[in-house]
Amino acid sequence: MELISPVDIAKQMVMAVQDYSQLAARSLSNVFRRPRYVADTLVQMDQVGVGSLPIVVLTGFFTGAVLALQGSNTLDRFGSLSLIGQLVSISMVRELGPVLTSLMVAGRNSSGMASELGSMKVTEQIDAMRALGTDPSKKLVTPRVLSTVTMLFFLTMISDLVGLSGGAMVSTLMLGLNSNQYWSKAWQSLVWQDVTMGLTKPIIFGFILSTIGCYYGLSTKGGTQGVGKATTQAVVAASVLILVVDFFWTRLLMTMIGS
Amino acid sequence: MSLTSAIPGNLAAEDTQHLAIVFEDVALAFDDIVVLDGVSFELKRGETKAIFGIAGAGKTMILKLALGLIKPDRGHIWVLGHDVTEMREEDLFELRRKIGMVFQESALFDSMTVRDNVAFRLIEEGDVPGDELDKRVREVLRFVELERTIDMLPSELSGGMRRRVSIARAIITQPEVILYDSPTGGLDPITSTTIVQLIVKQRDVYKTSSLLVTHRLQDAFTMATSYFDTKTNEMKPIQPGSNIDVKTSFLILRDGKIILDGEAADLTATKDEYIKEYIA
Numbered sequence: 001m002e003l004i005s006p007v008d009i010a011k012q013m014v015m016a017v018q019d020y021s022q023l024a025a026r027s028l029s030n031v032f033r034r035p036r037y038v039a040d041t042l043v044q045m046d047q048v049g050v051g052s053l054p055i056v057v058l059t060g061f062f063t064g065a066v067l068a069l070q071g072s073n074t075l076d077r078f079g080s081l082s083l084i085g086q087l088v089s090i091s092m093v094r095e096l097g098p099v100l101t102s103l104m105v106a107g108r109n110s111s112g113m114a115s116e117l118g119s120m121k122v123t124e125q126i127d128a129m130r131a132l133g134t135d136p137s138k139k140l141v142t143p144r145v146l147s148t149v150t151m152l153f154f155l156t157m158i159s160d161l162v163g164l165s166g167g168a169m170v171s172t173l174m175l176g177l178n179s180n181q182y183w184s185k186a187w188q189s190l191v192w193q194d195v196t197m198g199l200t201k202p203i204i205f206g207f208i209l210s211t212i213g214c215y216y217g218l219s220t221k222g223g224t225q226g227v228g229k230a231t232t233q234a235v236v237a238a239s240v241l242i243l244v245v246d247f248f249w250t251r252l253l254m255t256m257i258g259s
Numbered sequence: 260m261s262l263t264s265a266i267p268g269n270l271a272a273e274d275t276q277h278l279a280i281v282f283e284d285v286a287l288a289f290d291d292i293v294v295l296d297g298v299s300f301e302l303k304r305g306e307t308k309a310i311f312g313i314a315g316a317g318k319t320m321i322l323k324l325a326l327g328l329i330k331p332d333r334g335h336i337w338v339l340g341h342d343v344t345e346m347r348e349e350d351l352f353e354l355r356r357k358i359g360m361v362f363q364e365s366a367l368f369d370s371m372t373v374r375d376n377v378a379f380r381l382i383e384e385g386d387v388p389g390d391e392l393d394k395r396v397r398e399v400l401r402f403v404e405l406e407r408t409i410d411m412l413p414s415e416l417s418g419g420m421r422r423r424v425s426i427a428r429a430i431i432t433q434p435e436v437i438l439y440d441s442p443t444g445g446l447d448p449i450t451s452t453t454i455v456q457l458i459v460k461q462r463d464v465y466k467t468s469s470l471l472v473t474h475r476l477q478d479a480f481t482m483a484t485s486y487f488d489t490k491t492n493e494m495k496p497i498q499p500g501s502n503i504d505v506k507t508s509f510l511i512l513r514d515g516k517i518i519l520d521g522e523a524a525d526l527t528a529t530k531d532e533y534i535k536e537y538i539a
Contacts, residue, residue, distance in 0.1 A: 035383070035385065120368075123364065123366060123369070124362050124363075124364060124366035125366050125367075125368055125369070127323070127328055127362070127366065128360070128362055128366035128367075128368070129368075130326075130328060130352075130355070131326050131328065131355055131358070131360040131362075132355070132356075132360075132379055132380050132383070132428070133352045133353070133355040133356035133380065133383065134352065134379075134383050135348075135349070135352055
């Protein structure tokens with residue numbers, strides 16, 4: 001096996017960050033340039049939004065349910081079981097709703113984008129598109145980014161709501177709490193800082209997971225094996241980046257708008 | 260005939276206006292592997308130039324460089340009077356609309372039907388009404404004799420049919436220049452002849468300038484010694500003594516350099532041992 005010098009590895013990493021940044025910036029600036037691919041964006045919205053709905057609903061529901069189940073143990077020790085609605089709503093809206101929804105959509109769609117664009121790259125379809133006078137970043141990347149950002153925003157809202165319902169089901173059916181008490185606690189405990197934090201995250205995470213998927217797809221090399229590698233790398237990179245950015249964004253918002 | 264580099268250096272943009280493509284001292288390398296080393300040639304408007312060389316000689320790279328899909332390490336490339344080496348990607352899209360490219364493996368969009376593949380450029384330009392678009396797609400598919408495949412997907416077509424659809428996609432807007440990358444590679448002799456006939460038809464009927472990368476010397480000789488008869492709608496050999504000028508030339512690459520740039524007569528009269536062996 002040929003050894004690569006650390007300098008070359010560092011250069012490759014800097015180049016990769018530069019290429020990714022350029023692609024991400026172009027995907028945004030294309031929104032203000034013609035032509036705009038409205039039909040392609042709607043198709044992607046269907047694939048990302050409607051296609052991801054079942055897994056997002058299932059994930060959200062069982063996350064809310066297990067939160068209520070786990071939280072009840074601790075809260076019961078302090079005689080505060082009635083606060084379970086507050087625990088579930090704040091955890092879901094601020095953190096678990098956006099993060100878990102983004103991770104699920106990353107697993108489903110970053111991989112899908114990387115494999116689709118990667119296959120197009122290795123079969124020269126991307127070059128053919130450029131040769132035919134069409135900018136792949138406008139036709140392929142921007143519609144995917146726009147649709148993912150938009151749909152992840154709504155998917156997160158659905159996930160939050162379904163998660164709260166999961167928590168409600170466990171609270172009423174298994175813990176014997178009053179349903180009205182659960183929902184009123186859940187509703188009253190939420191303040192605008194929670195909602196701001198919870199609904200800005202899917203916008204950022206949607207941008208990350210779609211641009212990462214497109215970046216790995218468009219930089220695929222080496223045939224079908226390369227497509228497989230790009231797909232795996234896209235999911236891993238998007239998931240890790242979502243969790244890292246989540247920490248820093250949470251910290252930043254806590255400083256800016258208070259906790 | 261000119262052996263190796265024949266273009267004087269420091270061409271001005273206006274010097275290239277009357278030419279379809281000009282390469283001036285172009286060099287390209289990937290890591291330590293030199294692909295092209297000081298390549299210079301010109302393609303006149305209406306001319307077809309066949310490019311030969313062994314596998315890995317950089318033939319396909321010449322086409323990709325001409326389209327601006329990759330940038331050279333050194334030198335300049337003018338296409339229809341524009342220096343593509345100096346242009347930004349965004350500006351190149353406009354120029355590429357005047358150039359057609361037939362890829363080696365066809366590179367059809369596999370999730371689109373033949374109709375959508377062929378109409379891709381017209382759909383992107385967006386100012387062609389639906390019925391006009393359909394008419395033009397059928398017309399160009401008739402040109403390549405594949406009208407019946409209009410609603411099929413590329414995966415349902417044979418290799419030769421895909422190549423012909425790729426030609427249809429390249430010529431639908433009647434580009435000023437067409438770049439063919441091994442259009443007959445890996446095909447049976449009958450299908451190859453059909454494709455050569457299409458290229459000759461495009462050359463003689465529409466006077467399109469083209470660069471043709473090929474491994475098959477006999478295809479290029481057929482092109483250099485035949486013309487398209489519009490009356491009978493078929494390719495015919497040029498009779499001795501005829502004054503028909505088919506404007507077809509040959510270019511041979513070796514070790515990243517041009518070792519021959521001339522006409523069929525120059526090729527057959529060469530004293531170069533490598534070329535003699537190549538054409539034997």
